Amino acid sequence: MIKLSGIWKSFHHVPVLKGIDLEVKPGEVVVILGPSGSGKSTLLRCVNFLERADRGLIQLGGLTVDAARARPAQISELRRRTTMVFQNYNLFRNKTALDNVMEGLVSVKGMPAARAREKASACLDKVGLANRLQFYPSQLSGGQQQRVGIARAMAMDPQVILFDEPTSSLDPEVVGGVLEVMKGLARDGMTMVVVTHEMGFAREVANQVVFMDDGQILEAGSPEEVFEHARHERTVQFLQRVTRSAADSAEPALA
Amino acid sequence: MATLFDVPFFLSTFPELARVIPLTLKITGVAMFLALILGLAVALARLYRIPVLSQLAAVYVSFARGTPLLVQIYLSYYGVPVLLDWLKARYGLALDLSGVPAIVYIYLAFTFNVGAYLSETIRAAIQAIDKGQMEAALSVGMSPWKGLQRIVLPQALAVALPSFGNTLIALVKDTSLAFMISVVELMGEAKLLGARGLRFFEVYIAVAIVYWVICIIIERLVTLLERRVRVFEGTAAVRHA
Numbered sequence: 001m002i003k004l005s006g007i008w009k010s011f012h013h014v015p016v017l018k019g020i021d022l023e024v025k026p027g028e029v030v031v032i033l034g035p036s037g038s039g040k041s042t043l044l045r046c047v048n049f050l051e052r053a054d055r056g057l058i059q060l061g062g063l064t065v066d067a068a069r070a071r072p073a074q075i076s077e078l079r080r081r082t083t084m085v086f087q088n089y090n091l092f093r094n095k096t097a098l099d100n101v102m103e104g105l106v107s108v109k110g111m112p113a114a115r116a117r118e119k120a121s122a123c124l125d126k127v128g129l130a131n132r133l134q135f136y137p138s139q140l141s142g143g144q145q146q147r148v149g150i151a152r153a154m155a156m157d158p159q160v161i162l163f164d165e166p167t168s169s170l171d172p173e174v175v176g177g178v179l180e181v182m183k184g185l186a187r188d189g190m191t192m193v194v195v196t197h198e199m200g201f202a203r204e205v206a207n208q209v210v211f212m213d214d215g216q217i218l219e220a221g222s223p224e225e226v227f228e229h230a231r232h233e234r235t236v237q238f239l240q241r242v243t244r245s246a247a248d249s250a251e252p253a254l255a
Numbered sequence: 256m257a258t259l260f261d262v263p264f265f266l267s268t269f270p271e272l273a274r275v276i277p278l279t280l281k282i283t284g285v286a287m288f289l290a291l292i293l294g295l296a297v298a299l300a301r302l303y304r305i306p307v308l309s310q311l312a313a314v315y316v317s318f319a320r321g322t323p324l325l326v327q328i329y330l331s332y333y334g335v336p337v338l339l340d341w342l343k344a345r346y347g348l349a350l351d352l353s354g355v356p357a358i359v360y361i362y363l364a365f366t367f368n369v370g371a372y373l374s375e376t377i378r379a380a381i382q383a384i385d386k387g388q389m390e391a392a393l394s395v396g397m398s399p400w401k402g403l404q405r406i407v408l409p410q411a412l413a414v415a416l417p418s419f420g421n422t423l424i425a426l427v428k429d430t431s432l433a434f435m436i437s438v439v440e441l442m443g444e445a446k447l448l449g450a451r452g453l454r455f456f457e458v459y460i461a462v463a464i465v466y467w468v469i470c471i472i473i474e475r476l477v478t479l480l481e482r483r484v485r486v487f488e489g490t491a492a493v494r495h496a
Contacts, residue, residue, distance in 0.1 A: 048393075048394060049393075050390050050393060050394065076396065076398060079393055079394065079395075079396045080396040082394075083394055083395055083396075084390075084391075084394040086387060086390070086391065086394075088387055090385075090387035090388060090390060090391035091391070092388065092391065092392070092406050093388065093410055093487055093488075094406065094409045094410050094413075094487045095406075095487070096487075103395065103405070103406075104395030104396060104397070107397060107401060107405060108395060108396040108397055108401075109396075136486075136487045136488075137487075138487065138488055152391075152395065153394075153395075156395055156396065
């Protein structure tokens with residue numbers, strides 16, 4: 001489905017990605033973990049060319065794009081086959097929830113408005129927002145906005161959805177609802193690449209867990225392999241830190 | 256002793272002035288419209304750092320904002336025909352400028368001047384829109400141009416509208432300079448009326464009132480428009496509903 005080979009990327013001569021190879025099979029959920037600054041978001045953004053990798057191959061379905069000499073037509077083809085869910089939702093502020101989901105269907109896929117409206121309503125229904133169709137993003141809570149973001153991403157029928165820390169900006173009490181929607185998508189067989197710090201989601205839903213540090217993939221395997229039998233010291237330390245801080249925030253100060 | 260203020264004469268000037276209001280509005284409208292197009296083009300050239308064009312745009316904005324409007328009007332009226340005559344002689348172009356009415360040079364000068372100010376407003380407004388908006392547009396497969404058109408520019412318009420209103424009001428008042436090249440708009444008509452009746456005080460008060468009323472009406476219209484364009488900004492967020 002997706003195959004990334006030898007992805008390199010620098011910002012101002014500082015290397016951020018150092019030769020990443022990653023393969024995602026159809027219907028698979030891949031969770032990318034790692035400390036901040038490890039390059040996981042950048043990697044995700046290189047897939048749809050929101051960042052342009054300096055070197056490397058990006059393969060998606062039958063399409064192969066060489067990052068160093070990608071043509072605009074290839075980039076837009078790649079973007080038509082993928083969608084992204086952003087940390088800060090990035091809903092179109094000038095459009096209602098319904099119009100947010102319809103926008104790509106109409107202006108990219110050229111779907112007639114009536115059919116697009118039907119499809120967009122169905123997607124919003126799926127994420128539990130059937131009663132918020134005419135609300136603007138400014139009138140929705142963070143959790144609701146992110147669910148609209150997911151509906152917008154799935155409406156396009158992409159071959160893969162890229163999730164860039166989808167729950168990191170949310171209040172803790174609404175994270176669960178968003179994760180539920182994502183689990184539903186995974187059950188429906190959607191191919192997903194998810195950058196997140198939600199360990200529970202990774203354990204429960206991921207087919208493949210990838211641990212990144214300092215622009216490289218240190219560890220990749222099933223959740224069990226990575227969580228229980230990590231081969232690198234850094235992975236173990238990271239997992240301990242994250243698990244501990246998650247436990248801290250789950251239990252209000254007793255001591 | 257002469258009267259300080261001749262009320263009947265003062266009142267009699269209003270119908271005369273009203274006759275030329277449409278011309279003042281026409282100059283304002285045409286110049287604003289063309290300046291918006293020019294301003295958008297210049298803003299985009301600078302934002303996207305298009306080689307050569309963006310440097311030219313920077314010089315243009317600096318010049319247009321750094322020289323008096325009156326000088327620009329004179330340059331347009333006296334300079335452009337000279338330039339075209341020279342081109343005609345040099346390259347043998349078949350141009351006849353004798354029939355071009357003065358108002359065309361007014362459109363040219365005002366578009367040139369206002370376009371520079373608007374380009375700065377538009378540039379700032381586009382920059383004020385969160386980068387994530389364009390990224391989201393690209394992520395669903397829109398081209399950069401489509402994302403600009405459908406997502407970024409409508410939001411930038413909401414940001415820029417108050418400033419557009421100010422520019423429009425300034426433009427209405429600046430059209431009073433058009434009489435300097437003999438286009439008889441409001442100010443020109445006022446001068447002619449004053450000269451005819453030899454009473455300038457009354458007629459200048461009258462014309463000041465006319466400008467003021469036009470500007471108040473424009474202000475109101477812009478406020479109404481603003482409310483419509485900003486509808487998406489909503490009111491209090493509905494949380495956890």
